[in-house]
Amino acid sequence: MVDLRGRDFLKLLDYTTEEIEYLLHVSMKLKEFKRNGQRHDYLKGKQVALIFEKDSTRTRCAFEVAAKDLGMGVTYLGPTGSQMGKKETIADTARVLASMYEGIEYRGFGQDIVQSLADYSKVPVWNGLTDQFHPTQMLADIMTVMEEFGSVKGKKLVFCGDARNNVANSLMVICSKLGMHFACCSPKELVPEEELVKTCQEICKETGGTINFYEDIMEGTKDADCLYTDVWLSMGEDPSLWEKRINLLKPYQVNKTVLDNCKKNAIFLHCLPSFHNTGTTIGKEIFEKYGISEMEVTDEVFESSQSRVFEEAENRLHTIKAVMLETLR
Numbered sequence: 001m002v003d004l005r006g007r008d009f010l011k012l013l014d015y016t017t018e019e020i021e022y023l024l025h026v027s028m029k030l031k032e033f034k035r036n037g038q039r040h041d042y043l044k045g046k047q048v049a050l051i052f053e054k055d056s057t058r059t060r061c062a063f064e065v066a067a068k069d070l071g072m073g074v075t076y077l078g079p080t081g082s083q084m085g086k087k088e089t090i091a092d093t094a095r096v097l098a099s100m101y102e103g104i105e106y107r108g109f110g111q112d113i114v115q116s117l118a119d120y121s122k123v124p125v126w127n128g129l130t131d132q133f134h135p136t137q138m139l140a141d142i143m144t145v146m147e148e149f150g151s152v153k154g155k156k157l158v159f160c161g162d163a164r165n166n167v168a169n170s171l172m173v174i175c176s177k178l179g180m181h182f183a184c185c186s187p188k189e190l191v192p193e194e195e196l197v198k199t200c201q202e203i204c205k206e207t208g209g210t211i212n213f214y215e216d217i218m219e220g221t222k223d224a225d226c227l228y229t230d231v232w233l234s235m236g237e238d239p240s241l242w243e244k245r246i247n248l249l250k251p252y253q254v255n256k257t258v259l260d261n262c263k264k265n266a267i268f269l270h271c272l273p274s275f276h277n278t279g280t281t282i283g284k285e286i287f288e289k290y291g292i293s294e295m296e297v298t299d300e301v302f303e304s305s306q307s308r309v310f311e312e313a314e315n316r317l318h319t320i321k322a323v324m325l326e327t328l329r
Contacts (some may be wrong), residue, residue: 004326008118011111011128011133020139020177022156026322027143027315034069034318041071043328046102049076051084051117052128054235058268058272058316059128059136063105066273066321074183075101085113094120098173103328106130109236124318124327131236134166137271138174139319144312145226148267153179153208158253158262159224160185160217161296167230167271172211176200176313179207185220186213187248199207217252223311224262228269229254254297259306268307269296276302 006329012020033040048067062077067074084093092114097104098121106114107128108233113287118125145152159168163186172192175182180322181228184191191197191213200211212219223229229252232245259268273280275295278287287293301307 003240005329006124007327008124009135009323009327010114010118011127012138012170013045013134015177017177017279018302019172021323023139023326024143024146027139027319030321030325031318032161034233038077040069042325043067043092044071046071046328047073047075047100048103048105048324049075049077049097050105050128051082051107053106053130055079056107056128056312059107059320061317062136062227062316062320063324064216065287066317066324069290069321070325071291071322072102073136075220086279089179090116091120093117094125095122097121098123098239100131102154103324106284109202113237114129124132125218126323131234132166133173134170134271136169136316136320138170139323140315141228141269141271141318142173142174143315144179144265144269144308147227147311147315148308154181156181156183157228158183158185158221160221160225160229160254161249162190162228162230162232163213165230165234167228168192168273171228172196172200176203176209176211177207179204179209181210181212183214183220183224185215185217185252188215190248194215196215217258218261221258221261224266226267226269227254229258229281230271231273231275232296242286243290246286246295247290249296250292251296254292254301256304258299259301259304266306268301268304269312270302270309272309274309 015057094117103124105126105128111132124243163184172182233248275283276297276299278284
C-alpha cells in the first residue's frame with residue numbers, strides 16, 4: 001500500500017518507482033472522474049497557497065482547477081504577491097504560510113528555495129518548477145505516453161535541444177525510474193550535469209532503463225517512440241543569448257525529417273509554450289532579427305496527427321490533482 005500523506009513533492013529522485021507508478025494510476029482515475037462529471041471534492045475545506053516567482057499558464061491553471069475540483073480554497077501569490085526573499089526570509093514565509101494553509105506550491109528559481117520552504121514548513125510543499133527540476137510536468141508527460149502505448153517500460157524517449165534545463169533533467173530521472181530508454185540529442189556543451197547522469201545510470205541498473213547521448217540527431221532519434229523538445233532559451237535566461245543559442249541548436253530542430261526517422265507510430269511532446277511559428281511577440285522578434293520563423297519545432301510537426309502536446313497539457317491538471325490529493329489525504 002502506497003502512502004504519500006504529508007510528503008513533499010520536490011523532485012522525482014525522492015520517489016520510488018512504485019510511488020511514481022501509483023501517482024500515475026491515481027491521475028488516470030481522476031481524469032476519468034473529471035470526464036464523467038463525477039464529484040471528487042475529497043479535500044473540501046482545506047486551503048492551499050500558490051507561490052509563483054515565475055509566471056505560468058499551464059502550471060497555475062492546473063493547480064487552481066485541481067484544488068477547486070478537490071474542494072479546496074486557493075490563494076495565488078504572483079511575482080509581486082509576497083515578501084519572500086525580499087523583506088521576509090524563506091524560512092519565515094514557510095512557517096507563516098504553513099500556519100494558514102494545508103499545502104504550499106512554489107514555482108520559481110533555485111531548487112534550494114523550494115527545499116528551504118519544505119525544510120521549514122509543517123505542511124507538504126510541491127515543486128511547480130525550478131531551474132533544476134520540473135516534476136509535475138514529468139507526470140503529465142509520462143501519463144500521455146501511457147495513454148498512447150499502455151506500458152512505458154522499454155519505450156524510447158528522445159529529447160532534442162538544450163539538455164541542461166529542468167525538463168531534460170527531469171525526463172532523464174523519470175525515464176530511469178520507469179525503465180525507459182532515454183536519449184538526448186544536443187551539442188556536448190548542453191548536456192546534463194555529470195553527477196545527475198551518474199545517479200540516473202545507477203537507477204537504470206535496477207529498472208532496466210538506459211541513458212545515451214548523441215550529437216547527431218538522426219542517429220539519436222532512430223526508432224524513437226517519443227520525440228520531445230523544449231524552447232531554446234529558458235525563462236529567466238538573458239535574451240542576448242538568443243543568437244548564440246539559435247546557431248548552436250538549429251541542427252536539433254524537430255522537423256518532419258526527424259519525426260519520420262522515429263517509429264511510424266511515434267508521438268511528439270512539448271511542455272509548452274512553443275515557438276513553432278511567428279504568432280507570438282518573441283516569435284516575431286526572432287524572425288525580424290535572425291530570419292528564423294520556426295525554432296525548436298516546425299509548425300508542421302507541432303500541428304501533425306502525431307503531436308500530443310495539448311493532451312499532454314491537459315494531463316497537467318490530472319497529475320497535479322493526484323499529487324495534492326495523495327499528499328494531503
